[in-house]
Amino acid sequence: MTRVAVTVNGEQREAEVEPRQLLVYFLREGLGLTGTNVGCDTSSCGSCTVHVDDEAVKSCTMLAVQADGRRVTTIEGMAAGGQLHPMQEAFRRNHGLQCGYCTPGMVMAATSYLEENASPSETEVRQALEGNLCRCTGYQNIVKAVLDAASPERVGRAIGDAVNGPEGGA
Amino acid sequence: MIPAAFDYERAESVDHAIELLGSDEEAKILAGGHSLLPLMKLRLAQPSKLVDISRVDGLSEISDEADAMVIGALTRHHDVANSDVLQANCPIVAHTAGEIGDPAVRHVGTIGGSVAHADPASDLPTVLLALGATMVVRGPGGASREVGAGDFFKGLFEPDLAPDEVLVQIRVPRHTGGWSYLKFHRRAQDWALVGVAALAANGSGPTVALTNMGDRPLRASAVEHALGAGADPATAAQLAAEGTSPPSDAFGSAEYRRELSKVLVQRALEQAMA
Numbered sequence: 001m002t003r004v005a006v007t008v009n010g011e012q013r014e015a016e017v018e019p020r021q022l023l024v025y026f027l028r029e030g031l032g033l034t035g036t037n038v039g040c041d042t043s044s045c046g047s048c049t050v051h052v053d054d055e056a057v058k059s060c061t062m063l064a065v066q067a068d069g070r071r072v073t074t075i076e077g078m079a080a081g082g083q084l085h086p087m088q089e090a091f092r093r094n095h096g097l098q099c100g101y102c103t104p105g106m107v108m109a110a111t112s113y114l115e116e117n118a119s120p121s122e123t124e125v126r127q128a129l130e131g132n133l134c135r136c137t138g139y140q141n142i143v144k145a146v147l148d149a150a151s152p153e154r155v156g157r158a159i160g161d162a163v164n165g166p167e168g169g170a
Numbered sequence: 171m172i173p174a175a176f177d178y179e180r181a182e183s184v185d186h187a188i189e190l191l192g193s194d195e196e197a198k199i200l201a202g203g204h205s206l207l208p209l210m211k212l213r214l215a216q217p218s219k220l221v222d223i224s225r226v227d228g229l230s231e232i233s234d235e236a237d238a239m240v241i242g243a244l245t246r247h248h249d250v251a252n253s254d255v256l257q258a259n260c261p262i263v264a265h266t267a268g269e270i271g272d273p274a275v276r277h278v279g280t281i282g283g284s285v286a287h288a289d290p291a292s293d294l295p296t297v298l299l300a301l302g303a304t305m306v307v308r309g310p311g312g313a314s315r316e317v318g319a320g321d322f323f324k325g326l327f328e329p330d331l332a333p334d335e336v337l338v339q340i341r342v343p344r345h346t347g348g349w350s351y352l353k354f355h356r357r358a359q360d361w362a363l364v365g366v367a368a369l370a371a372n373g374s375g376p377t378v379a380l381t382n383m384g385d386r387p388l389r390a391s392a393v394e395h396a397l398g399a400g401a402d403p404a405t406a407a408q409l410a411a412e413g414t415s416p417p418s419d420a421f422g423s424a425e426y427r428r429e430l431s432k433v434l435v436q437r438a439l440e441q442a443m444a
Contacts, residue, residue: 002178018175019176019177019178019220020172020173020174020175022172022207025172041171041211042208043204043208043271043274043275044359046272049274052277055248055277056273056274056277057274061204061208061275061278062203062207062278063178065178065180065222066200066203066222109273109274112273112277113273127358128273130359131271131272131273131274131275131359132272
């Protein structure tokens with residue numbers, strides 16, 4: 001067993017882990033943070049995406065011991081003070097999900113990417129999400145949501161109107 | 171999937187890593203782990219010990235030396251792809267690193283890990299072979315040696331590395347002339363079915379190297395000779411599969427790969443020589 005100390009969603013967490021324990025199981029089973037999903041378990045689908053030191057990584061392909069001393073953020077750490085993170089809000093507003101299984105990973109991958117490129121093109125958003133698979137949506141509204149989060153004034157209102165009906169409409 | 175149990179040690183320095191490796195024949199180096207951990211989860215690799223070198227200082231830099239760009243083995247694909255030094259002096263390396271896997275993979279996977287893994291379907295080894303890059307390897311007692319890419323990739327997952335040696339740097343010659351790296355795959359983040367690196371003349375004639383056309387990255391020598399003798403890219407590209415032994419798998423037969431290599435070599439040459 002190896003002792004690890006990881007800052008998870010701003011909180012220092014310490015545990016004895018087997019070196020072979022994957023980060024995703026440390027989060028899910030060790031800490032009860034089940035918002036991070038296991039999809040393919042082969043670093044392809046991205047549903048296990050979390051942030052390590054603010055960058056998206058696939059937690060099914062990282063050992064908990066590799067995260068020792070680092071800062072990990074999961075989907076549970078995104079909302080603050082009862083307010084959804086702007087990316088979560090954009091996914092909600094644009095209906096960027098159906099079953100929701102890939103959504104935590106999508107949100108984590110997308111927020112990490114916007115840190116690098118604050119105003120991406122649609123093509124860049126699609127490329128940035130190439131490591132995250134969604135079997136429901138056809139990606140249309142996911143891409144819309146990320147563009148919306150990047151630049152709400154550009155698409156947010158128009159899309160919001162389309163989904164919710166125009167403001168003041170009957 | 172859970173890997174088989176192993177011991178874990180974190181190396182404080184390259185020499186410490188070499189010492190730890192020397193104490194256990196079945197030990198493996200862990201850098202980013204993005205090649206090794208998937209194999210361990212499938213139990214295709216079952217090392218008795220992992221020596222984690224990811225926190226060793228001084229192996230994550232990229233520097234511009236007079237005759238070469240020197241890339242520390244722990245430099246992540248993300249940082250190789252975004253390196254100003256490489257974009258200016260050897261853009262094919264930066265570009266190709268940015269084509270590996272997906273962004274989350276590139277945040278963790280390292281150039282040294284990719285090279286030391288010696289997967290013939292991997293992109294960077296092919297580019298390093300085309301460039302004539304040199305691997306700097308450290309061994310016990312402070313010994314250091316340099317191996318050209320043509321000798322380093324000895325076979326399937328078989329780099330020229332002893333069990334107690336560590337790949338520490340990759341020296342890449344400057345190449346600012348025309349270049350292209352093309353790969354064909356069915357899904358965005360898949361491995362290359364076939365990949366081609368082409369470099370326009372840089373002293374000698376054009377250089378062409380192939381990904382996933384044998385048990386290691388291969389130079390397309392017949393294509394290079396034909397170009398040297400004055401053939402146009404379309405004609406030379408017809409020789410792309412000569413001397414190769416591509417694999418057959420669920421994604422494509424060897425025959426399919428041979429045809430694909432001709433198409434990709436022609437396109438890559440046209441881009442590199444444009």
